[in-house]
Every structure is written in C-alpha cells, then in structure tokens.
Amino acid sequence: MNSSYALVPVFACLLLIPVSAKAQNCVVVGGDRAPVEIRIYDENEVGGLGRLLYDGMIERQQKIPLTVSKLRFRYEYRVDARDSWSPSKGESCQRGERKLVP
Secondary structure (H helix, E strand, O other), rough: OHHHHHHHHHHHHHHHHHHHHOOOOEEEOOOOOOEEEEEEEEEEOOOOOOEEEEEEEEEOOHHHHHHHEOOOOEEEEEEOOOOOOOOOOEOOOOOOEEEEEO
C-alpha cells in the first residue's frame, strides 16, 4: 500500500475538526415572564440573527436543548401575538450550561 494514500483520510478528518469543535450545547429554560412566544436563532458571524433553531411557545421552567455553531445564540420574544417582537438578545451557549430566558 502506498503511504500517501493512507494519509488522505487523516487529512480529511483534520479538516473537519475545527468546524465540529465550535458547535456547543446548552439548555434554554423558560423564566418568570413565560409563557411567551419565542424565536431562538444561532448567532451569525457578525452577531446577528442566523439560522432559526426554535420557534414557538416556552412555558415557565420548560427546557429547550440547543446546539449552536459559534458559542452563542440570540432570541426575541413576545408575550402576546398582537405585541411586536422584543429586540434580539444574545447569550453564550457552551458546555451544557442553562440559560434563563424571559
């Protein structure tokens, strides 16, 4: 077996490590303002709203597990469907930590 062919899978795996190493998990927990309608987004590279991770109601003490790609998520919420959405807020998300949202 040619040794250069054996190295190809190793290099392919090394290219994937930085991307997967950035993904983090945390748990969002409904806070005192709940029940509220909430949208949770992966935070993009410039601190804005990225990919939508969750869109729905959250009850007090309800837990929503998240996996984010860049260590942070953003969320916006509203108490009533007639209300406008709150300005988005950013939170860190790493090592399974729990984050209280409205």
